[in-house]
Amino acid sequence: MERTLLIIKPDATERNLIGHIVYRLERAGFRVVNMRMEQLTEVRAREFYAVHEGKPFLDSLVSFMVSGPVVPMELERENAISSLRELIGATNPKDAACGTIRQEIARDIEKNSVHASDSPENAKKEIAFFFE
Ligand code: CDP
Ligand code: MG
Numbered sequence: 001m002e003r004t005l006l007i008i009k010p011d012a013t014e015r016n017l018i019g020h021i022v023y024r025l026e027r028a029g030f031r032v033v034n035m036r037m038e039q040l041t042e043v044r045a046r047e048f049y050a051v052h053e054g055k056p057f058l059d060s061l062v063s064f065m066v067s068g069p070v071v072p073m074e075l076e077r078e079n080a081i082s083s084l085r086e087l088i089g090a091t092n093p094k095d096a097a098c099g100t101i102r103q104e105i106a107r108d109i110e111k112n113s114v115h116a117s118d119s120p121e122n123a124k125k126e127i128a129f130f131f132e
Contacts, residue, residue: 002080003033004117005126006088010068011111013037018071021114024101025075028087034074034131040066048129057110064110072130081123084116 008021022032040048045065052058077083089100093112096103106112117123 003076004080004084004123006073007115008071011107012113013069030075030077033076037069037071039069074127088114088116
């Protein structure tokens with residue numbers, strides 16, 4: 001069993017898609033072990049995305065992430081990290097495979113509805129960021 005972090009982003013909470021996303025995760029065999037709603041501050045959003053410091057999209061991404069509430073959740077499953085990345089699909093919904101969450105509901109490359117940890121180290125850090 002492995003744990004990972006998913007965040008429902010503001011474009012999805014705004015469109016009342018929390019339940020739909022949780023349903024898709026549970027249907028794919030993920031168990032929700034921790035979940036809450038949070039309004040991120042700019043400071044916390046920048047800290048979360050510190051790895052993207054210097055990237056041209058960072059300022060816009062931070063504004064988007066504080067534009068409404070987010071729902072971080074800790075998920076458990078076998079191979080949770082890689083299977084969740086597969087289930088959410090590519091960053092740009094135009095490139096996301098058929099049947100992925102981003103292909104289904106994301107609006108564009110920025111407002112792409114969900115975040116998922118990309119490695120065991122980042123999963124550990126990101127779970128601690130929201131739940132410790
Ligand atoms: O979320 P993911 O790991 O798929 O992508 P990332 O490369 O780690 O980028 C983090 C987030 O920044 C993305 O999910 C998008 O919301 C945003 N982004 C963007 O607005 N424009 C880009 N060219 C790349 C990423
Ligand atoms: Mg990433």
